[in-house]
Structures are given as C-alpha cells and as structure tokens.
Amino acid sequence: MRWQVQEAKQRFSEVLRAAESGEPQIVTKHGEEIAVVIDIAEYRRLRGEAVGFMDYLRAGPHLDDDLPIERPRDEPREIDLAG
Template sequence: MHWQVQEAKQRFSEVLRAAEAGEAQIVTKHGEEVAVLIDIAEYRRLRGEQVGLMAYLRADPLDDFDLDAEIDRRREQPRDIDLAG
C-alpha cells in the first residue's frame, strides 16, 4: 500500500496495523517513495538478527506456503508390527 506523508500521519494507526499484519506500507513524498514501514520481525529477519519463537510465529511463517497443495502419499497398507513381543 502507498501512502502520502500527510495521509500516513493522519491514519498512522491503520498504517501500523497493516504493517503488523505483514503488508509493507510505502510512504511517498511529492510522488517519490521515501520510506517503508514493515513488521519488526521482518525487519529483524532482513537484518540477519535472530528472531524468537513467538515473534516468528506472530509473523505467520506459513503464510508463504500453499497449504491447499495436493500431497502425494503412498496408498499401500502399513505393515503389521507385533508389539507384544
């Protein structure tokens, strides 16, 4: 999403919420891109900093994967195992 500086200032909470949701927010000044607001976990990842587990999970790491993809599984029955043994 692109925001003019004045609009970004007026609607900062909305800009911030979108950035937290993982959507980079680009700020323009006189039609030129001058800044981008991103989620802190993404910023740390880009900087090469280690991210804690909770921050990683909050950043929704599965968002990049196609979870509706078909999975190719074997169709044969599992083997019998004697557990009494």
C-alpha cells in the same frame, strides 16, 4: 499499500496494523518513495538477527478468531491394552 506522508500521519494506526499483518506500507513524498513501514520481525529477519519463536509466530498471517472447528462427536473406539 502506498501512503502520502500527510495521509500516513493522519492514519498512522492503520498503517501500523497493515504492516503488522505482513503488508509493507510505502510512504511517499511528492510522489517519490521515501520510506517503508514493516513488521518488526521482518525487519529483524532482513537484518540477519535471530528471530524468537513468538516474533516468528506474530509475523505470520493473522487468522480470524471465529474459525469454525469441526470435531467428530463419535464415541471413542475401544482399544484392548491387555493384548
């Protein structure tokens, strides 16, 4: 996504949310690209810094909280452990 400086300032929270979800946000001034806002884990990866496990997970795609999880409702099978 591309943002003019003024719009990026007005909608900074939205810019940050999009960057956090893994979409680099390009900021322009007078039509010229001047900056990019990226997720901190991606920044650290680009710098060659070690990324912690939690940062790695946070940098991944965000999943909806309402994912349908279907599990079989069957009774468990019997297993002969004495055998």
